Amino acid sequence: LLEFRRAIHSVGWVPLLPRNDMTESYPARHLPGPRLLLNPMWFLGQVIRRALPPIRYMSREPSWMIKGGYQDFAAAGKDAIALAGVFPTPRATIFLADAAAIKEVATSRARFPKPLRLYSALSVFGSNIVASEGEEWKRYRTITAPAFSERNTRLVWDETSRIMFDLFDNVWGDSPEIVLDHCVDITLPIALFVIGVAGFGRRVTWTSDLIVPPGHQMTFKDALHILSSNLGLKIILPNWAMNLTEHTRRVNLAFSELKQYMVEMVDDRRSAETKEKCHDLFSGLLDAAHDDPDGGVAITEQELIGNTFIFLLAGHETTAHTLCFSFALLALYPDEQERLYQQIKGIMTELNGIPTYEDMNLFTLSLAVLYETLRMFPPVPGIPKYAAEDTSLTVDNADGGKTTFPVPSGTDLQFHVIALHYNPRYWKDPHTFRPERFLEEWPRDAFLPFSAGVRGCLGRRFFETESIAVITMMMLKYRVEIKEESEFIGETFEQRFARVTASEQLLTNTPGRVPLVFKRR
Numbered sequence: 001l002l003e004f005r006r007a008i009h010s011v012g013w014v015p016l017l018p019r020n021d022m023t024e025s026y027p028a029r030h031l032p033g034p035r036l037l038l039n040p041m042w043f044l045g046q047v048i049r050r051a052l053p054p055i056r057y058m059s060r061e062p063s064w065m066i067k068g069g070y071q072d073f074a075a076a077g078k079d080a081i082a083l084a085g086v087f088p089t090p091r092a093t094i095f096l097a098d099a100a101a102i103k104e105v106a107t108s109r110a111r112f113p114k115p116l117r118l119y120s121a122l123s124v125f126g127s128n129i130v131a132s133e134g135e136e137w138k139r140y141r142t143i144t145a146p147a148f149s150e151r152n153t154r155l156v157w158d159e160t161s162r163i164m165f166d167l168f169d170n171v172w173g174d175s176p177e178i179v180l181d182h183c184v185d186i187t188l189p190i191a192l193f194v195i196g197v198a199g200f201g202r203r204v205t206w207t208s209d210l211i212v213p214p215g216h217q218m219t220f221k222d223a224l225h226i227l228s229s230n231l232g233l234k235i236i237l238p239n240w241a242m243n244l245t246e247h248t249r250r251v252n253l254a255f256s257e258l259k260q261y262m263v264e265m266v267d268d269r270r271s272a273e274t275k276e277k278c279h280d281l282f283s284g285l286l287d288a289a290h291d292d293p294d295g296g297v298a299i300t301e302q303e304l305i306g307n308t309f310i311f312l313l314a315g316h317e318t319t320a321h322t323l324c325f326s327f328a329l330l331a332l333y334p335d336e337q338e339r340l341y342q343q344i345k346g347i348m349t350e351l352n353g354i355p356t357y358e359d360m361n362l363f364t365l366s367l368a369v370l371y372e373t374l375r376m377f378p379p380v381p382g383i384p385k386y387a388a389e390d391t392s393l394t395v396d397n398a399d400g401g402k403t404t405f406p407v408p409s410g411t412d413l414q415f416h417v418i419a420l421h422y423n424p425r426y427w428k429d430p431h432t433f434r435p436e437r438f439l440e441e442w443p444r445d446a447f448l449p450f451s452a453g454v455r456g457c458l459g460r461r462f463f464e465t466e467s468i469a470v471i472t473m474m475m476l477k478y479r480v481e482i483k484e485e486s487e488f489i490g491e492t493f494e495q496r497f498a499r500v501t502a503s504e505q506l507l508t509n510t511p512g513r514v515p516l517v518f519k520r521r
């Protein structure tokens with residue numbers, strides 16, 4: 001009975017039950033928000049929810065953060081809500097859309113660590129920097145951070161330029177227009193090729209790498225492509241289930257093939273007579289592995305592979321989907337596209353040649369377009385933490401006041417990145433695509449696509465470099481428009497916007513279908 005009462009109280013459902021000192025500290029007592037039957041953080045509950053039609057009070061649909069934006073917070077009148085469910089374990093999660101409270105949590109790593117139980121699936125590839133905490137994370141961060149060097153960033157720029165010109169010259173050729181049913185058909189391969197060369201040290205291109213090397217059953221490119229397009233499956237399904245269908249067996253094969261390629265790469269580097277200096281992330285980790293001052297092993301082979309895999313996971317889809325949304329937004333807002341083109345054209349006239357890495361910072365509007373895309377469609381809509389000690393937080397209310405609420409040790413928290421990015425207290429006209437806002441004074445603490453604090457994204461510069469190169473070079477050569485389709489003739493701008501930018505919360509915020517036409521300038 002006591003357990004039951006605790007459960008009911010913990011989700012703040014029954015105000016009829018008497019309050020006492022114990023229940024007074026439950027956050028759901030102090031914060032408004034949805035009260036549900038299924039705990040929204042329960043993975044199986046999400047699967048059940050996907051299979052059923054919407055039933056009020058049962059659960060939130062998996063993409064609720066993307067679809068709801070700031071709505072829940074507006075309804076609550078404050079920038080924190082508690083989402084609570086009773087089954088299978090009663091738990092409340094506090095969602096934050098207040099920049100100051102988020103900053104406090106993000107910068108207090110010991111007080112608010114990562115809840116590793118939510119990350120355990122990411123360790124299928126080996127222990128790694130994303131799915132670790134404490135001393136283990138510190139060690140990974142020390143080893144991996146130097147790999148994201150200036151030389152690596154330069155490599156990203158040079159290789160992205162090469163990949164884009166290869167696309168224009170050898171794949172799209174002289175065609176005056178290229179019609180794509182879904183823009184990810186080019187952004188996923190671009191991001192994959194860049195991570196292939198600047199992450200794994202293997203150059204993969206649109207046309208090369210067709211022969212399977214001896215001892216392998218797949219080319220490196222195929223293994224990388226199959227695994228990266230099906231990472232979600234590999235993460236979600238247990239090993240035995242991966243053997244059930246032809247498709248999942250192929251994904252498993254891609255996984256072990258990629259692992260084998262990496263083991264060979266380690267062996268090659270070890271036995272190479274002349275140590276050629278490479279600047280990809282994998283080589284950076286390898287160097288760190290040999291730089292242990294005590295002569296010991298700074299990072300085991302397993303950890304090396306686990307961390308390289310996590311770069312693929314963290315950097316591939318996030319980048320490809322952001323680029324896809326950027327092109328969609330540029331097509332939806334032709335005036336913004338023209339402004340961007342004029343800036344690029346102006347800079348190019350001055351440069352008189354292909355832009356180099358040193359010129360990257362001149363393309364301020366390209367970066368602003370990417371930031372505005374990340375504000376509107378952040379790839380990671382929610383970032384989880386938990387309280388490691390009894391504490392409290394304070395957030396702003398819609399009426400100008402403040403709410404301070406207890407956060408007992410063990411409480412789950414999440415940064416609601418989408419709500420923060422659409423919070424009208426920080427962003428004027430948050431639903432309008434206006435890249436120029438990032439050329440003016442802008443609220444830095446209310447922009448969280450890469451998280452913040454010491455657990456912030458390590459690949460931010462990698463992403464920015466690659467994506468500025470892609471957007472800039474594409475705009476220079478092509479104009480992008482929404483593909484006209486007979487079934488959508490007569491739709492309003494709002495309907496078109498909603499159709500083209502519709503997305504789902506899968507591994508990351510995933511665009512549904514973005515049909516575009518690239519027209520040669």
Ligand code: HEM
Binds near residue numbers: 457460462
């Ligand atoms: C649009 C592009 C990207 C976005 C939006 C993004 C977002 C994020 C976010 C939100 C986190 C924190 C995750 C958490 O707290 O669980 C993170 C961490 C991380 N990201 Fe990214 N990321 C992007 C690109 C990349 C790229 C290209 C790489 C590598 C090539 C990368 C590598 C990492 C790593 C290693 C971490 C873990 C850092 C740590 O825990 O110390 N990311 N990223």
